[in-house]
Amino acid sequence: IAGITQAPTSQILAAGRRMTLRCTQDMRHNAMYWYRQDLGLGLRLIHYSNTAGTTGKGEVPDGYSVSRANTDDFPLTLASAVPSQTSVYFCASSVGQGSNEQFFGPGTRLTVL
Amino acid sequence: AQSVAQPEDQVNVAEGNPLTVKCTYSVSGNPYLFWYVQYPNRGLQFLLKYITGDNLVKGSYGFEAEFNKSQTSFHLKKPSALVSDSALYFCAVRGESYNTDKLIFGTGTRLQVFP
Numbered sequence: 177i178a179g180i181t182q183a184p185t186s187q188i189l190a191a192g193r194r195m196t197l198r199c200t201q202d203m204r205h206n207a208m209y210w211y212r213q214d215l216g217l218g219l220r221l222i223h224y225s226n227t228a229g230t231t232g233k234g235e236v237p238d239g240y241s242v243s244r245a246n247t248d249d250f251p252l253t254l255a256s257a258v259p260s261q262t263s264v265y266f267c268a269s270s271v272g273q274g275s276n277e278q279f280f281g282p283g284t285r286l287t288v289l
Numbered sequence: 290a291q292s293v294a295q296p297e298d299q300v301n302v303a304e305g306n307p308l309t310v311k312c313t314y315s316v317s318g319n320p321y322l323f324w325y326v327q328y329p330n331r332g333l334q335f336l337l338k339y340i341t342g343d344n345l346v347k348g349s350y351g352f353e354a355e356f357n358k359s360q361t362s363f364h365l366k367k368p369s370a371l372v373s374d375s376a377l378y379f380c381a382v383r384g385e386s387y388n389t390d391k392l393i394f395g396t397g398t399r400l401q402v403f404p
Contacts, residue, residue, distance in 0.1 A: 180332075207389065207390055207391075211394075216396060217396060218379065218394045218395055218396040218397050219333075219379065219394040221391065221392075221393075224389075224391060234391075266332055266333070268332075270390035272389060273390070274321075274383070275321055275340050275383070275390070276390045277323060277335040277338055277390075278335070278390060278392060279335070280325075280332035280333040280334070281332050282331060282332045283330075283332050
């Protein structure tokens with residue numbers, strides 16, 4: 177059982193380029209999340225999805241988009257990357273009923289130059 | 290609005306000594322509280338949660354946390370620290386939507402256990 181996988185592990189990207197971070201879970205969880213982790217700021221929610229076909233904005237959604245075409249996959253797209261999007265990105269999932277813990281992927285380290 | 294605060298950026302403790310990592314919260318309604326640990330270059334791992342019931346919650350790796358409603362705190366504790374406990378610890382509270390698992394995280398506390 178893999179849990180949550182993320183790809184790529186790390187990426188260096190030129191500013192202005194488009195990038196999609198991939199996230200797949202095999203736990204049949206309803207809810208999925210994208211966070212960014214920055215030193216001193218903890219984890220901040222970018223976008224979330226309570227169930228397949230629905231998405232919502234988190235605390236820092238600007239410059240990012242997501243889709244949830246099915247239960248397992250939740251890709252995060254940076255349409256035109258900027259240096260302030262340099263961060264470590266974590267995908268997570270949960271059952272989604274209000275009292276459940278989230279399970280996290282291993283993260284993607286993204287550097288935008 | 291829901292929020293958590295972790296007042297210490299770093300906690301240092303000698304191996305074998307008890308450890309406490311502090312967390313205070315502010316919520317509307319009943320608090321659902323969580324602790325996570327992050328080892329270097331890894332994702333977050335769930336340690337324990339308080340939903341209801343006993344104020345002392347036991348979790349993974351010998352950790353426990355005490356829910357204190359009057360002090361709005363949820364401190365993480367371990368009776369005897371190990372060097373391998375050195376990591377980044379996050380407290381979190383469930384967001385305002387009661388039918389979702391959205392969490393709001395604190396800024397994290399780095400625990401350093403010295404041999």
